[in-house]
Amino acid sequence: MSTTIHRTIRIENADNDSTIGQLHITTYSQQERTARAIKMLGLCWLLALLSLPLIGAHWVLVPGFLIAGPIVAYKRYQTAEHPSNADGECPTCKQPSSIHLEPSDTLPMWTYCSANNDPVQLIDYPQGEADTTAA
Numbered sequence: 001m002s003t004t005i006h007r008t009i010r011i012e013n014a015d016n017d018s019t020i021g022q023l024h025i026t027t028y029s030q031q032e033r034t035a036r037a038i039k040m041l042g043l044c045w046l047l048a049l050l051s052l053p054l055i056g057a058h059w060v061l062v063p064g065f066l067i068a069g070p071i072v073a074y075k076r077y078q079t080a081e082h083p084s085n086a087d088g089e090c091p092t093c094k095q096p097s098s099i100h101l102e103p104s105d106t107l108p109m110w111t112y113c114s115a116n117n118d119p120v121q122l123i124d125y126p127q128g129e130a131d132t133t134a135a
């Protein structure tokens, strides 16, 4: 099972109004990272195998997937944590907002509040005051 940790963040709008929110981060143990990497490698090599009967395209797809497998798996293995979503009150409309984040997202970033699509910026809380608690 992956673990979710929470980090305090600041949610700010263009008028410099800000509220305090929480960033949910999914973290993976060594074992989970290995399992995720192997799954990815297996998927790529399975796609390589499935590409074999495609006449013509297989000259590109088969070596492509064979080479991509270890690269993608290595990247997966290197991913120890990634953001999943951010919760907090929107500084513009004052509505509780839960913003879904992509694994590749990094703070600070501009996004939209989930209630009214107000543009908001998610900012890491100043270092030293960060409150990191395991769930």
Ligand SMILES: [Zn+2]
Binding pocket: 090, 091, 092, 093, 094, 095, 097, 113, 114, 115, 116, 117, 118
């Ligand atoms: Zn809003």
